[in-house]
């Protein structure tokens with residue numbers, strides 16, 4: 247009896263003791279973590295603390311880039327804030343952005359629910375060795391197909407672009423005087439430019455396959471956006487409806503993947519290593535070479551070759567179409583608001599280019615009014631207002647503040663372009679700010695529409711070529727005006743990853759070209 251009682255007492259004491267020890271242990275751990283968090287938070291750049299779990303999410307009003315701009319006005323050019331579980335660090339001083347983004351340690355990408363869905367494929371949302379190799383490969387590949395300011399391949403690229411410009415102008419001509427929305431017409435023409443370079447695919451205006459392709463891109467974008475809340479508060483992914491959305495995303499990606507896979511298979515069948523037609527062929531060549539050398543399984547850091555090619559096509563299409571379409575839409579909108587600038591551009595082109603042909607890239611150095619107008623459109627519209635989000639590759643310090651590895655680093659390009667200390671009356675549309683006293687175009691180092699540093703835009707040269715070719719040819723061929731009875735469209739944009747104008751319509755009045763007396767035709771660009 248005594249032994250039994252002693253055992254019960256002993257067990258009771260042990261249980262009581264271990265529960266207490268466990269409780270103390272958990273309390274110590276929590277306190278250490280809490281102190282760590284307080285220490286970490288006090289070492290972060292200044293900014294609002296927000297609420298537990300939600301951070302500053304409940305205080306967001308309007309466009310995110312404007313919210314961040316307001317915070318930088320209050321706390322300084324380097325701030326931190328929490329959106330749900332995500333720590334966001336915003337840089338709005340151009341020197342700070344430039345100096346940081348030149349460094350290897352700022353080339354990471356954050357790990358989020360969104361990047362998890364992409365599974366580490368592609369180039370835009372990758373980091374480390376895969377990103378570096380892919381960026382170099384794409385840079386060389388795009389140069390090979392003419393994305394360069396110099397050399398004979400530039401003319402080839404210009405040829406590809408001008409074919410689409412001429413088709414674009416002929417579709418516009420067919421619309422006669424009717425009010426039109428340029429958006430869907432530009433979408434086909436600009437998709438054709440990038441799809442031609444990527445995979446020799448072109449669509450006709452009214453193509454059902456193209457409509458489906460665009461529908462999938464649009465649907466994918468909307469589905470991803472509807473998951474946005476769970477990217478910031480991960481627990482929300484268990485809310486009703488979220489599983490269905492993820493299912494729809496999987497289906498959307500599958501169909502998109504099938505479309506791209508068909509193109510990959512077609513390329514495989516007709517592949518000829520002595521004649522590389524497009525970027526997809528350069529990938530097939532790289533894969534073939536690696537397989538022959540027995541290193542195929544190391545290529546793309548061991549990732550599936552076809553999935554990597556699909557994601558690269560998707561990345562370049564999404565980065566290279568919408569951005570240029572928005573820029574051109576903004577350019578047209580600013581011409582509606584500033585007909586005197588449109589007239590000055592047209593008069594300059596009439597003098598330099600003449601009325602017998604369309605403008606070409608080699609005219610550009612002699613067209614300062616046209617060039618400065620395009621630069622001003624890029625500055626004032628800041629179509630990628632927050633660049634792309636970077637992440638430190640390790641815990642580090644910036645200007646004495648602590649930036650943990652998991653922070654999301656946002657370069658606030660919009661603020662740089664709207665800084666009154668850098669630009670005189672930044673809200674004003676004034677192309678002459680880019681022209682010096684000698685009449686030459688100058689781009690200040692704080693003009694950053696394509697970002698800066700190691701992860702700056704990979705398609706800048708192509709973008710400049712396309713914007714110039716479409717914008718100058720459009721203005722050379724037509725006067726643009728607001729349709730009778732309609733009001734001047736607003737300059738307030740719709741902000742997402744890019745800022746685009748709200749839908750608007752224009753009327754186009756042809757500016758007659760002169761016939762070439764020798765050939766009896768209008769000379770197309772590049773024929774001189």
Ligand code: HEM
Pocket residue numbers: 347369370371381561562565566567569570573629630632633634635657695696697698699700701702703704705706708709
């Ligand atoms: C007006 C047109 C364009 C603008 C304003 C623009 C702007 C930008 C900006 C601001 C970034 C992020 C830079 C950073 O955060 O560090 C970026 C990245 C990128 N852009 Fe563009 N872009 C344009 C057109 C294009 C085109 C035509 C292509 C495709 C050929 C392209 C491909 C890319 C890629 C692949 C990246 C990611 C680079 C990386 O992650 O290393 N962009 N762009």
